[in-house]
Amino acid sequence: MWYYPPNGYFSAGFAVVPGSKPRIRKCFIPKYLFTCKMWSNFHTHAGYCDGKGTIVEYLETCRRVGVRHIGFTSHAPIPFPCKWCMKQESFPVYLDDIREAKKAFPDIEVYRGLEVDFIPGVITMSDFASKLDFTVGSIHFVDSFEGKYWEVDNTRDIFEEGLEKIFNNDIRKAIGAYYARTREMVLTDPPDIVGHMDKIKINSLGTLFEEDEPWYIAEIDETLKAISESKAIVEVNTRGLYKKRSETTYPSPWILDRIREMRIPITLNSDSHHPDELIKEFDSAYPILSDIGFKAISVLKNGTWTSVPLTEYGK
Ligand SMILES: [Zn+2]
Numbered sequence: 001m002w003y004y005p006p007n008g009y010f011s012a013g014f015a016v017v018p019g020s021k022p023r024i025r026k027c028f029i030p031k032y033l034f035t036c037k038m039w040s041n042f043h044t045h046a047g048y049c050d051g052k053g054t055i056v057e058y059l060e061t062c063r064r065v066g067v068r069h070i071g072f073t074s075h076a077p078i079p080f081p082c083k084w085c086m087k088q089e090s091f092p093v094y095l096d097d098i099r100e101a102k103k104a105f106p107d108i109e110v111y112r113g114l115e116v117d118f119i120p121g122v123i124t125m126s127d128f129a130s131k132l133d134f135t136v137g138s139i140h141f142v143d144s145f146e147g148k149y150w151e152v153d154n155t156r157d158i159f160e161e162g163l164e165k166i167f168n169n170d171i172r173k174a175i176g177a178y179y180a181r182t183r184e185m186v187l188t189d190p191p192d193i194v195g196h197m198d199k200i201k202i203n204s205l206g207t208l209f210e211e212d213e214p215w216y217i218a219e220i221d222e223t224l225k226a227i228s229e230s231k232a233i234v235e236v237n238t239r240g241l242y243k244k245r246s247e248t249t250y251p252s253p254w255i256l257d258r259i260r261e262m263r264i265p266i267t268l269n270s271d272s273h274h275p276d277e278l279i280k281e282f283d284s285a286y287p288i289l290s291d292i293g294f295k296a297i298s299v300l301k302n303g304t305w306t307s308v309p310l311t312e313y314g315k
């Protein structure tokens with residue numbers, strides 16, 4: 001009988017398995033051992049929020065594709081109804097499940113994190129940070145109308161409703177409020193990683209504003225200055241690329257160019273919501289970062305954020 005290697009493994013011949021009745025067994029070796037790839041990802045959603053898949057399924061995928069450092073970042077519980085957030089009662093289960101799964105994967109560094117929204121007076125990093133290894137701080141909500149928080153990266157209809165009802169269709173004010181909230185987050189309670197920094201562009205770029213307008217560049221510059229002071233890491237997030245919601249990474253390459261000039265540290269994340277998305281579009285993000293001139297990225301390694309070389313093979 002012939003055994004085919006599972007997806008992601010090479011066949012490496014036969015081995016004799018000792019025992020009272022020695023048996024011959026087919027050997028399989030994971031492909032990543034031969035590719036020299038060593039990716040990391042510190043923005044991943046498993047099935048505790050709107051993500052899919054278990055922690056174990058994610059870690060099996062890590063072995064297959066060569067991710068050696070992973071941080072789980074379900075959407076943090078939020079004190080109002082939210083379809084895509086983790087339920088408060090799931091939080092201890094989530095922490096336990098990560099702790100348990102880690103034991104079976106000693107070859108992978110596994111970290112406990114959350115993607116935490118920042119809404120002043122409602123939710124912030126320090127509500128959770130003491131129980132975690134790191135936090136991703138993201139702005140999904142800006143201001144509110146009719147008793148609901150305005151979700152800027154939801155559908156175009158929701159975006160346009162909030163834009164009209166809160167900001168009287170003034171896109172400069174709306175985007176200004178988004179970046180002002182980002183600055184307040186990093187200056188008052190900074191996360192380890194700033195999540196999808198310019199995601200507000202998905203419902204407005206090209207139709208309501210252009211990135212080369214001076215007011216927009218000024219917002220970005222002021223925000224990068226605040227991030228630089230806070231010492232937070234900016235993630236290069238590939239989700240917009242593979243979900244076809246953005247033609248470029250978050251943030252856009254011209255912003256990454258400024259980030260490199262300012263020596264703000266970066267890391268490369270996919271914001272996966274399924275194990276299959278774990279390193280999606282990393283291969284296309286690499287040349288973007290390399291062309292801009294990045295030589296290193298930050299990886300949580302042995303419990304410390306460490307600058308490691310960005311190479312053609314990951315990091
Ligand atoms: Zn997010």
Ligand SMILES: [Zn+2]
Pocket residue numbers: 043045115271
């Ligand atoms: Zn996310």
